[in-house]
Structures are given as structure tokens and as C-alpha cells.
Amino acid sequence: MTVQEHSHDELLGAHALGLLDTDERARLEGQIEGCEVCQVGLADLRALEAELGEVPPEFFLEGPPDGGELLLQRTLRQAREEDKVTQRRRNLVVGLAAAVLTGVLLGGGFVAGQAQTTSEASASRSAPAVSDGVETGSATNATTKATMTVSLTPAAGWVRVNAAVGGLQTGEKCRLIVLSKSGERETAGSWVVGEQKQGVQGQGVDLAGFAAVPMDQVKSVVVENDQGKRYVEVAI
Incomplete structure (x- = not known):
């Protein structure tokens, strides 16, 4: 897979945090469906976000x-x-x-x-x-x-x-x-x-x-x- 095929990777972090608008999210999800590497990367980002959410309120x-x-x-x-x-x-x-x-x-x-x-x-x-x-x-x-x-x-x-x-x-x-x-x-x-x-x-x-x-x-x-x-x- 070429670098060009992963040009949307920079948006995975924003997608994991829910920062993309409806059109951007739909377009990115369509690209992710056909990219196993992107699916793994998005899963890792969501897992990291969940871990950060466990920081104690104190x-x-x-x-x-x-x-x-x-x-x-x-x-x-x-x-x-x-x-x-x-x-x-x-x-x-x-x-x-x-x-x-x-x-x-x-x-x-x-x-x-x-x-x-x-x-x-x-x-x-x-x-x-x-x-x-x-x-x-x-x-x-x-x-x-x-x-x-x-x-x-x-x-x-x-x-x-x-x-x-x-x-x-x-x-x-x-x-x-x-x-x-x-x-x-x-x-x-x-x-x-x-x-x-x-x-x-x-x-x-x-x-x-x-x-x-x-x-x-x-x-x-x-x-x-x-x-x-x-x-x-x-x-x-």
C-alpha cells in the first residue's frame, strides 16, 4: 500500500474524538472499511482514549x-x-x-x-x-x-x-x-x-x-x- 493510499491517516485522531463533521466522517469511514491498517489504527486510538478517561477525578x-x-x-x-x-x-x-x-x-x-x-x-x-x-x-x-x-x-x-x-x-x-x-x-x-x-x-x-x-x-x-x-x- 502506498503513502498516497494512507493520506487520510492524519484524520483518524480527530475521528476517534468525534471532531469531524457528518460529511468528513462518512467519507473517512468509507475509506477505513477497505483498509485493514486504518481499522487497527482507529481501534488503538479509541482504546487510548478510553484509558485516558479512567484518570481519577482527584x-x-x-x-x-x-x-x-x-x-x-x-x-x-x-x-x-x-x-x-x-x-x-x-x-x-x-x-x-x-x-x-x-x-x-x-x-x-x-x-x-x-x-x-x-x-x-x-x-x-x-x-x-x-x-x-x-x-x-x-x-x-x-x-x-x-x-x-x-x-x-x-x-x-x-x-x-x-x-x-x-x-x-x-x-x-x-x-x-x-x-x-x-x-x-x-x-x-x-x-x-x-x-x-x-x-x-x-x-x-x-x-x-x-x-x-x-x-x-x-x-x-x-x-x-x-x-x-x-x-x-x-x-x-
Whole structure:
């Protein structure tokens, strides 16, 4: 089977999540019926989606972050306005679907808002990004002792965010916030600090999410608790 015969494979993730419209779904299902490889791939995606649905509710604070549905709508609307080409719209939907299926989304959105405080004494910017457009940075708050290393990857009008956070108190209900230059705030993810150390270096937790904020409009990334106490901020 040639590569051309599998050109619709990129839509399998969107189909598994129910994101295709009626015509697209009918057309894709007709192609899948005659493709055993595609049938196996779709079954694997649905199985993965079912496994992600078994994540215990205690992992989240009080369900999805506020405005999560609005954020997704804003992201899709902005992508359509920037490019009317159907293929680009599909690529954005498939990109978001892939993020959900791999479990990288802890909560929803991103955002903006306050200037960096003087307590962020040890903040430092990294060397130029190793990939085109990628921005990284790290900081340690001298007062709270909390630390964070952040990597932002630009997309079409939004950014992917990866953060390694440490030095937080067990039991704290925390949020990962993106602050924009215009003063907006959006929540990228939320979690409860556990007793066991996590993360790739065993010193905290690794987080991933996305924000409907263009890369050039991001001011900083912040970790704060549910009462608004700021633990650490990384300037971008």
C-alpha cells in the first residue's frame, strides 16, 4: 500500500474524538472499511482514549479549568480566520486531538496578567532556543524556594507549554498560568502537589498544556495556588 493510499491517516485522531463533521466522517469511514491498517489504527486510538478517561477525578482540582470550552472555541476560530484553507484547519484540529490522546493536556488554557515581582531574585533566561521559535527560561523564587523551568513552542496563534516545577508544599492546589503582555490570564493546567517526588529528575512534577496566546504576546509563566499566592514566575 502506498503513502498516497494512507493520506487520510492524519484524520483518524480527530475521528476517534468525534471532531469531524457528518460529511468528513462518512467519507473517512468509507475509506477505513477497505483498509485493514486504518481499522487497527482507529481501534488503538479509541482504546487510548478510553484509558485516558479512567484518570481519577482527584487528579484535578474541580474539574476542567474555567473557560476551557471557550478557549478551544477561540483557538479554532482564530485558526480559521488566519487561513481559510481547509487542510490547515484540519491540521490544527488534529494537532489538538493528538495532544489530548497522548495525555499532555492537564487542564486547558493560558494567560496573562501581572508584572514579575521583586521576589523573583534568581530568574534567568536560557540561551537561544535550539528549535525555531522555541523559547525557554527558568527561575527560583528566593522567598518560596519554588523552582520552574519552562519551554514554549509556537503554533498558529497559540503556544504549547512544558514546565518542570519543584519546591512546592505537599497538598497545595496549584495552577500553571500564562500571562500576556496585554494583561490577560489563562490557566494552562492545575494539580495537587503530592508527597512523592515526580518529574524526570525526581524533584517535582512535569506539566504540559497549551494557551491561545501568540508567542510574541507571552510575557511570563507563573505557578500560583488556588488562593492566588504566587510561588514562582519565569519571564519570557
